[in-house]
Amino acid sequence: MKDIVALHDNYIQIEKAIKYIDENFKEHPSIDEIAKNVGMSKFHFIRVFKEYVGVTPKQFLHCVTLNYAKEHIKESKSILDSSLDIGLSSTSRLHELFVNLIGVTPKEWKEKGKDVQITYGFGETPFGEALIGFTDKGICYLGFIDDNKIEIFNRFNELWENANLVHNEIAANEYLENIFVKNKKYNLFVKGTNLQVNVWKALLNLPNGVVATYQDIANYLDKPKAVRAIASAIGRNHVGYLIPCHRVIAKSGAMSGYRWGIERKKILIAYESINK
Missing domain, CATH: 1.10.10.10 (Winged helix-like DNA-binding domain superfamily/Winged helix DNA-binding domain)
Structure with missing residues (x-):
């Protein structure tokens, strides 16, 4: 049960990041900006993303946009x-x-x-x-x-x-x-x-x-x-x-x-x- 709770916590961070991307995608926000918005350091943010979906935030961003x-x-x-x-x-x-x-x-x-x-x-x-x-x-x-x-x-x-x-x-x-x-x-x-x-x-x-x-x-x-x-x-x-x-x-x-x-x-x- 501990693992699934941890996954849920990570999901909350990812959801918040995607909301920020939706509102600012035309400005092409950097990973630093997104990490700051969710209240995490850049490297911790990248690590959490990597642990959750198995790829870097940059790779993930390519998938979540309307493109x-x-x-x-x-x-x-x-x-x-x-x-x-x-x-x-x-x-x-x-x-x-x-x-x-x-x-x-x-x-x-x-x-x-x-x-x-x-x-x-x-x-x-x-x-x-x-x-x-x-x-x-x-x-x-x-x-x-x-x-x-x-x-x-x-x-x-x-x-x-x-x-x-x-x-x-x-x-x-x-x-x-x-x-x-x-x-x-x-x-x-x-x-x-x-x-x-x-x-x-x-x-x-x-x-x-x-x-x-x-x-x-x-x-x-x-x-x-x-x-x-x-x-x-x-x-x-x-x-x-x-x-x-x-x-x-x-x-x-x-x-x-x-x-x-x-x-x-x-x-x-x-x-x-x-x-x-």
Whole structure:
């Protein structure tokens, strides 16, 4: 647990640095300036960055700018076509985290989780604090938290409002450590419409370091005119990170529409592009 807490502390520093970069990227800030802004010495800042993502801050910066998306979006279509056909057999690290995605039954959907027992709790991840919920069928919720635990819990509770919720912080932290540190496999247990579930299944097949547009996903599902509906389905994803909605960007290359924060989305994409 000590390791994951340390990773979380490093994430906080990285998030603050990226916010500074977003506001000042046109001035091309130096590593010294960024380190000073996060309250660290240059060499300590470089060391923390290196320990966290395995590369120097300068290399990391090349990945988190919008240029990363713009440079890769042109090739994402062809990569998407092939990678989506690979499915769960992909060698992507993400695909090693789960073995199946299970949708709720019509009865469970209608009754909003009645008679379903969900264990939940808050814990640390390398990308900030999170709320996780899980059943005997699989993980049913994973949402990142910034400041407001009540807001994230209300989202979780609204989704499964008739379920039997059991609070267990120890079990929750064990799950989070297994996911983010040990890369343990888990099923995913999701609640959504047929379209939403199909969209989420498509997202599961996007390998690390690859971004796609909303139009790409719509085309893959043979619904080229349903981009808005596809975008809405992606926005409804309630299992963050494991269902990688962070890998979908606007056609212009803009990093928009991430319910857990644009900075976190940039960090996730950059992290995966470096560690793919």
